[in-house]
Every structure is written in C-alpha cells, then in structure tokens.
Amino acid sequence: MLFFRALYFLLWIDLLSTSKQAFAQYQSIHKGTADRVIIFVHGLFGDPSTSFSAGPNNPSWPELMSTDGEGIGDAKPLSAYTIATFSYPAKCSDGLSIPEVANYLMRELQDKRVLEGGTKLYFIAHSLGAIVVKQMLIRAHNANGADRDLFTQTKGVFPNSNTIGRFSAS
Numbered sequence: 001m002l003f004f005r006a007l008y009f010l011l012w013i014d015l016l017s018t019s020k021q022a023f024a025q026y027q028s029i030h031k032g033t034a035d036r037v038i039i040f041v042h043g044l045f046g047d048p049s050t051s052f053s054a055g056p057n058n059p060s061w062p063e064l065m066s067t068d069g070e071g072i073g074d075a076k077p078l079s080a081y082t083i084a085t086f087s088y089p090a091k092c093s094d095g096l097s098i099p100e101v102a103n104y105l106m107r108e109l110q111d112k113r114v115l116e117g118g119t120k121l122y123f124i125a126h127s128l129g130a131i132v133v134k135q136m137l138i139r140a141h142n143a144n145g146a147d148r149d150l151f152t153q154t155k156g157v158f159p160n161s162n163t164i165g166r167f168s169a170s
Helices: 002-023 061-066 098-111 128-141 145-153 161-168
Strands: 025-030 036-041 082-087 120-125 154-159
Touching: 025 061, 025 098, 036 061, 036 128, 061 082, 098 128, 098 145, 120 128, 120 145, 128 145, 128 154, 145 154
Parallel strands: 036 082, 036 120, 120 154
Antiparallel strands: 025 082
C-alpha cells in the first residue's frame, strides 16, 4: 500500500511540473532573414503583450520591431531579426521558482531549435525576466554541448533598469 501511495505522489508531482511547463512557451512573433533573434522575457505579474507596450491600444515593442523597415547607417532594420517572446506563469501564486523558469526557457530554446545555425541571441528582459535570463545563462555557462551553445551564442542582454545592478555585481 505504501508503494502505491509513493507512486501516486510521484505521478502527481510530475503532473504538476508538466502542467506548469505547458504554460511556459517561446513564441516567434516575426521570422526575420538575419541569423539573429531578439527574445522578450516579461517580469513578475507580466505577460509578453502588456509588459512591452505603452497600453492596451498601443502596439507592443515586438510588434513595432517586426514592422521596422529602416536600419540606422549600415545596420539592418529590426524587421530583419526574428522577434520572439517567452511567456511563463508570473504570479506569486503560480509556484514557479526562478531556476524552474530558467530551465523552461532553456528547454524551449532547445526544443524550438532556436540555436541551430549559430543564431545570435539578444534578450530584452523586464524585471524578474532579467533574473530568469541571468539564471539561464549561468546554467548554460556551466554546461556542455547544446546548453553551452546557448551561452556562447547570446550576444546581448538588455535588462530593465531595476536589475542592472544584479548583472554588474556578478
């Protein structure tokens, strides 16, 4: 009887972690022609559409970037980049830890094959999203193989101002 209770408990834990992961997802908003991807990661209580816009009737940054047709100088326009978001449950009651969300982000980038072909990654992260990206990059730095590629292919992280100190202190 104890064996079946333990098995039930393990299945229940697995179900909870699977259901949380199902809500964490990478979504491509615009497919560009360059070998670069800009990924928006929202913060606590946020989501990809409201965290990166000036209000409900205004386009989000990812939408604006995907329609940008002019580069500055010799630079390509932002519409040449693939624009994507990473969404995850971001309320305190959702029960996800920062390492869990960082792991989901890493797995989503692997599962969606974002790193293939040496794609360069740029993250724009708001609040808790910047801490999640930092945690993911620390994990990737200490890894081997494809996970290590995530670290070496990340060329920029642009955090919200309230997390800049956390990045520079490390």
